[in-house]
Amino acid sequence: MPWLEIDGKPVEVPANLNLIEAARLLNVEIPHYCYHAGLTVVGSCRMCQVEVEIGGRKSIAIACNTKAADGMKVTTKSETVQKLRRSILEFYLQHHPLDCPICDDAGECDLQNYYMEHGLHDSRMPLEEKKHKHKVVEVGPHVVLDSERCVLCSRCVRFCREITGTDELGIFGHGRDAELLNAPGRKLDNDYSGCVVDLCPVGALTDKDFRFRRRVWYMKRTASICTGCSRGCNIFVDWETDRRYKDPVRRIQRLKPRYNEQVNEWWMCDQGRHGYSLVDSPDRLTVPKTNAQGNGHTPTVDEVIARATAKIEAAIEKHGASSIAVLASAASSHEDLFALRKLFVETLKVQNLDCTFSFEMKGKEDEILMRADLTPNRRGALELGIKPWGGEGQGGDDLLNAAVEGEFDVVIVVRHDLSSLLSERVLTKLRKNSGYILYLGTHHNGFAELADDVLPLAMWAERDGSYTNFQGRVQKTNHVFDPKGFALFEWEIWKKFGANFGVELSESSCFDLFNSIGRSVEAFSALTWDSLGAKGAMLNGVPEPPHRRIQTSRPLAAY
């Protein structure tokens, strides 16, 4: 554990730590472009040069490739360093197009920030003599490249080599002709291509989906997790704030990965990154729906719940609890499933309940982040006691088949869009054989048309909720904005149902519900909502998985 001095402040840092990271421990920012903690060090940008004094000898060194050593004295703010930074910046800005007004990165651009902090020089380069390179290059289906803005830090190149192992990008040419481009004949079409946009310290690589959409200073950032698969990558939700009164069509502007060394490190997949559009989709269910013959008015939630309660009561009276089937969803949070279990399993004694379906296991799986299991909370559902129907495996499939065969009077479906999974013939059969179908869903779809009653559900960005990923890590989504229309939280609906059946559920928020789970379920016993924190916490008795750097192939050592 070396002791060193950074800007006069003594600090003890872990061994093998470079100076950029060591300075970070003291909240000192050493400017850098090419260095990224998740990638190999190349030391090509020269921005992180600092004065290092060791054994009485003073020298200039790049902070990214200098390991902290005992007795080192590092100066990051001296005049020499400032001068170095200014001249390095002048080189970077020599051929830079300076099109900040139309650059999407303006506002979060390192070139801009460092210029304002360290540069502030007038350009000595006549505008006409600036080198022109390729402007709007589609390097892949999600990424657009502007070569003129590129500072050749090679972070994206290293990402494609070290993390995804696909090698789509490269730097071609020498000197002032050097240019970032696709490898000949290749497109940047790996599953993590969006990450190069996060890595790019300037606006050279921009996300096609976000391009020109919003200036970055208009957005607010909320920490959350991705609910696209069972990994639960930590993310930031960047959402619209300034035009709230103008009814923004797209509330979520983009998603960015949030560092969590145990789950996703700095990365996230493209599927998750662009999966937010469902939240603001025009197909969202915003009001309850009923197919009952009525006077044509839109029913209220309470009316629909009263109707469904009557149907459930009638079915139980006639054939007992075995005539009710609940096709629950592992995409629901712990709080939803807890309320559901309390209502159906503990009070109504319904046995036909499952949330494990084979159609949800068909995602793409790889060794980086993506998981085949597309539900964010399957492990949590199991821990909460929602076991596969009939014992083992994917009991949900059997339960669904039984429902199609007409074994149940009342079928309650949560979230699943069965119309896209079952053939029309099977759907008609299900419809014919079930006396009453209640659907709790987020979007308009064929099944919402077919169900007797439909209740709208809030989506992940509109609510607080906790989920357990496949490792056994409990993480939470945070409420970003209010649910669209009259959409409700799932647990809220079960609570309303519970009131009709005499279920005691006094909790009125997700936090209370989660804390109740902590008190009553063994696996969650050590957890409270607050203890989850930003990075989540492991289930009781589940050890932290060994830390593994996400890295698929050869580090780029040849630099």
Place this chain on the structure above:
Amino acid sequence: MITVKVLKTVELSAWQKTYYPELWKGMVVTSRHFFVNLARFAGRAVGMKTKRPIVTIQYPEERRPISPRWRARHRLMQRPDGSPRCVACMMCETACPDKCIYITAGESLDGRIEKYPVAFEIDLLRCCFCGLCVEACPEDAIRMDTGYVEFGGYSRGEYYMDREFLLKDLGMEDKGRTTHAQYRGELDGVVVTRVDLLAQAKHH
């Protein structure tokens, strides 16, 4: 501490209660202004050097000249080919304290420019005419020099100006707008600009 001051009601006499004395006093003031002004006009007519008489401007037939730097209704500047000069950088939208500018940016298909405003809307009812949008614009694409200051309307929708409306060539350079020199000169005299209402109406 609150101090209380008791005021006595002034008792009016019977003569005062008829209000004739006050009416008379008022008439004296009005008449004095009338005759003094008349004398000044008469004096000027025969070439005497009098004080400046009071002028009634026959609005709307006659209008006062407005300063060339008057912040009037906005307009969007055009490139030579008629497309907006605006590059949708949203600086004006950011600078706007009233949040009355709404820009939707899009990717331009013609290779010379990258970003252009698909929609550029100004809600004039929200606008406080501070001119910060003009200051903020790096492209000199938005100006408030139309000289157009009369915003009568029958519905709120009329105050919602879209891109096409803002881009319209108002032709104010040679019509309603006065140059600075003209303006300074006119201020000293009593001359007012005559605006052909019909011609202006046709223009919009």
